[in-house]
Amino acid sequence: MNKTDQKRLVIVIGGGIAGLQAALEVASSGSDVALVEESPFLGGLFFKEESLTVGNMPALCFASKLINQVLSHPRIRVLTNTKVERIRSGDGKVRIDVKILPSRVNSECTSCGECLLVCPIKPYDSYNEGLMLRTAIDFAGPRSFGGTYNIEKETPACQERCPAHIDIRRYVGLIATGRYEEAIKVIRERNPFPAVCGRICPHPCESVCNRGRQDEPVAIDALKRFVSEYEIAMRKAGKFVPPKPKKDRKIKVAVVGAGPAGLTVAHDLALEGFRVTVFEAAPVPGGMMHLGIPEYRLPRDILMSDVEYIRDLGVEIKLNTPLTREFTVDDIFKQGYKAVFLGIGAYKGLKLRVPGEDEYEGFLDCIEFLKRVNLGDKTKPGNKVIVIGGGNSAIDSARTALRLGCDEVTILYRRSRKEMPANPWEVEAAEHEGVKIHYLAAPVKILGKNGRVTGMVCTKMRLGKLDASGRRRPIPIEGSEFEVEADLIIPAISQQPDLSFLPENHGFEISRWNSFLVDEATMATNREGVYAGGDAVTGPATVIKAIQVGHVAANSIREYLSK
Amino acid sequence: MKKPKFIPEYKDIPSERQKMPELPIEERKLNFKEVELGFTEEMALKEAARCLSCRRCIGCGLCLAECDPKAIVYDQEPERLLLEGDALIYTGDGKIYNPDRDSALGYVTCTNVITSYEFERLISPTGPFGGYLLRPSDGEIPQSIAFIQCIGSRNEAIGAEFCSVTCCRRSLLQAKRARQLRGDVNVTIFHKGLRPVGKDGEILLEEIAKSDWVELIEEEVKEVSEGEGGSLKVRFGDGGERKFDLVVLAVGIWAQGEFRKYAKAAGGSVNRFGFVECNLERLMSEESGVAFAGAACGPALPEFSIVGAMAAACLHLAPGAQEKFRSLSGESVVIYGCAYGLNSAGVDESLVKSLETNGFKFGGFYSYLCHKDGRKALAQGLEEAAHIVILGCRKGSHEALFESILNLEQGSIAIVDAKEINGNPLEAVKRALDLSQIPKSKEKPPLSVSIIGGGISGLAAAKGLLRNDLEVHLIEKSADIGRGLRLAAANEGIEQQKVDAFIDSVTSHPNIKLYKNAHLLSYRKDGSKCILSLESDGGEVTLESGAVLVATGSGRFDPAQAGYSESSNVLTQDDFAELLNGGEVKAKHIIMIQCIGARDGQHRYCSRFCCRQALQNALTYKANVEDGRVTIIHKGLRLYGFEEILLGEALDKGIEFVSAEGKVDISGEGPLRVKARSKNEELELEGDMVVLSVAHDNTAIHTMLAEKTGIHIDDLGFIETPEASDPFRTSEDGIFVCGFARKPMVAEEAFLDGLAAATVVIRRLRAG
């Protein structure tokens, strides 16, 4: 780019054919152009394709032609490996903050290709959709114009996949050599709940672990559990030196909800020297980790040891202190807090929408049910229990009911096993313990007598023929209705955040799923100084995702309060 | 990395995954004791040792040792930058749907189940098998391939009730290529109604459908599982089962999370699937600093991405004239040779050098002239050159490339392909010089454009030209400029006011002149000027402009030609729309018939707008007449992208669909009776209004234009655009075409087409 005089600059984001073409058009009209592409290489998706064409030119060749033109255009500055971190616009200008990752190959490169021959490290070639291997030093683009070289140094598959981006390779390696203390520190860099996650994380990392293509993935999660227990033992023996928070900044931050999202924010900000208070509605800390996930999967002393760790950093957790229409976000600001994080989870069970619902006793939403049990009510709730739904909370409810001594526990699910969203290993365990699962069945009507549930009318379902849209909907089979007896029915369909605590004029942007709308890059809501994250934003998700957004939010709050 | 399953490696690593000890089943009643018991230290050590520690670059230094210019910097740090621009164009790609969440498809477990993008790479010359059709598990040649359509698209259960547009066409083309690669391969396509997008899509589909090596099965696939030796069993429909060697999942395109962020920055929004709203209403409203193109607005063909990009660019072109190109003013013809190109064609370098004896100057050999050193050398030789000839490079594409690098006038560089040399370089060079004459300094064309047609694309083009300070003559054959846009906007439910405001912003612009009730008398080209004479409201006029843009839009096929006589209760969708707009429709059962004059022997293309219009009308009707009934007779619906939503709504509202082929008869007095023939049954329906979805047909106007101006008409009756990568240029220099006159499209596309054409015309006129 010849930056001789103050000229117009147009920013084009995306280096696929659309971005390339747009850049060329604008540049040839006399503007300067900055072409920003996140990956190391230009070309985008159509650069993989030969079948689809532009005119009679395969998309790949067309893209390659455009790349040539763009790379040689004097007025286009190409920024690959470049991530846009923030956009702002105003007074006729668009400003973007970008982070350019190193390609580790500078402009002296002559495209000789020798490096490709010697590099011993062979990751999957993502340009070729993982069908073959490439080298750690990678090349793409039309060779005639130098293309682009890039050395990828950062991330193994497992770490890339882990929502919290834990350096798994490092900690597993440390465990292998017996350096447990260092291993737990590596985990704690990214995850303030190692003991919890070591037990209940659905471990997406394992599903991409490269060892899995040989035999089975490394048991990453179980290893985390192992070192977390090592840490707990050390703490009990007083041999553990907790990290020291930075100098007190004397700035107060409020966190609403003591679930993993909120506590992660509290943890990060406390370490940064902020004074954090957590307002929690329930009598116990931990959010769904305490109120939802059953003890047989996550013993409470384990959970509490992770919570204590955070308290020890100086975080104050005020239990039994809900935000309400009388105690609002505005009131929090009035008390001198400079920023608020809302991590209030998703507690409102969705309705079944069948007649008889809400009419009888013995009809209990799964979150209500689990909460009751988890807060200490271990009485047997009934003899015959039906759980409706196919997700993890349905499985947890069923297995919990079994443990309370219920004689017969059945899960009713309207599609077939293959569509069931619950983790397969949980379904297996449930069946193993004696839970019956009824596939392709849906409730029609709740039956009751004297104000109590007595059973339910169900219908068998089949998946319909392809309709004009090419869909197969579950269709009730006519005349297939059947009755089941039950004295407890637990719907476990799905949940949404319960926003009834917000006053009328709360001013937040709310999605059609009743969750907070935020800027994903910062987790900022539309209200200044208020951030949100976790299930309150995504709807029911996982602990590790809540932790990840907790980090993002904490970081944005820190930046916001450092201004 | 998506598919750890493809490459077998690390075979020699021992030890199995440690089993998690568990609480015995009997001990799990009446207590909440933990079920999983955790690893012992011994187990943990063993398990951790299983990690392959697989990594990216380990900094071993081998590459740096080999690297002559020492271009490798291991510890380079990330850099942060603030870019301040006057405008932003966002063109992020969508993401390929990952089919691993549906375990029944076998994608995770079966090596020979691959996605369509993987298949694309699999058969590519630059892919793993160098362009041979082999399957991944064992490198065997597959005899039978199954394509499964709509994976991650048109699927309510996973929140994807949209069509990813490109997948059907891709599968059809991939099937064809597979057959070209292996003459004995058989293909089966499992689909939910194929939608072969594109102007020639229906022809492609027809060709494939009648091939004896293809079977199309309209059934849902239930399960794909691996059998012996890597072959695959596909279960489908009610009890169907087939074996294949390779299964290709035609995966869709989903929105990227960041689309939202950019939509917001532009003051816009995303639709419920996370794609940026780029509907007609948004297109007409005043643009903000951010424009969108590519998959951000929804999945689309590459051609459309290009058009979108040009349209977005139109909003952000630099004002004023284009840069000046340098003209060569030296004395001699300078010859360069690309050593790479010449060597790989086996041409002796000395042969090229011998040209010096013929009075040419020799600039040198470079291993890649297009590469850095070569470019430098070319730049140095400019002073002496009157003309530059490069031997051994790529003819046709690279002239322009070098010219743009060196900022030279068009025609300054001639290229001789290595193959052309044929032992006689002198001949070849002379020929090349003859062909590429530096244009004599021409007079500049005027910066004005005559647009023929005041419909959607014509108005959009006018808008684009006007905002870039060109003058526009807008020529409309009727008295009503913008009728097409108003109709389309009404179908989309856009307020009349907004449409009028947009039309007004164009027609009342000081740089536009309007000619209504106009018809073309003659056309001729005078140097760089296009001269049109026409008769219009204001009498006979002669217009001089730098270019002509044909935007004559869509016409309607006359249903009488197919044997339908229109009456008060047999009408076209356009008339029905107006009727609905105007108020009451009393009919209780509406029968719609699709594809009248489309996708038949005479009109082999799909007109694109009619299915959408039918559904929109049907839904409006249902909103007015609650107990009314609508039956739509179709030959396979063609609803692309988010039009799928309309289909969902239609089904929810109880609109009925009948898939029928062949002609439909209307007969009888009183209630209308419609006979339809579907594949295996005769149907008779009774209704009190028949609405015909008549196809596009504008042949009469195209023929008239062809006669008057000399432009060509293509096989399908549209105005021909011979240069495939320059979709707006006709066969006549100075005449351009956009919108429906060049291919079928929907309203938003036509709008973008107009803007994009404006960009191209501006580029052309400013360059002179």
Ligand SMILES: Cc1cc2nc3c(=O)[nH]c(=O)nc-3n(C[C@H](O)[C@H](O)[C@H](O)COP(=O)(O)OP(=O)(O)OC[C@H]3O[C@@H](n4cnc5c(N)ncnc54)[C@H](O)[C@@H]3O)c2cc1C
């Ligand atoms: C039955 C069940 C099983 C699960 N199993 C797993 C699993 O195995 N693995 C996994 O990773 N994830 C699992 N999850 C999901 C996981 O628990 C949640 O995704 C995670 O806890 C969400 O974290 P959060 O911080 O966003 O919200 P939460 O953990 O829900 O925390 C929100 C907190 O906010 C409080 N709160 C709500 N409203 C107010 C208010 N007005 N004022 C003050 N405080 C308020 C709540 O009391 C709660 O403490 C499970 C969920 C359920 C329901």
Ligand code: SF4
């Ligand atoms: S890219 Fe890294 S791993 Fe590959 S040769 Fe270079 S230094 Fe070694």
Ligand code: SF4
């Ligand atoms: S083997 Fe698995 S756990 Fe180890 S680094 Fe590779 S992906 Fe991560």
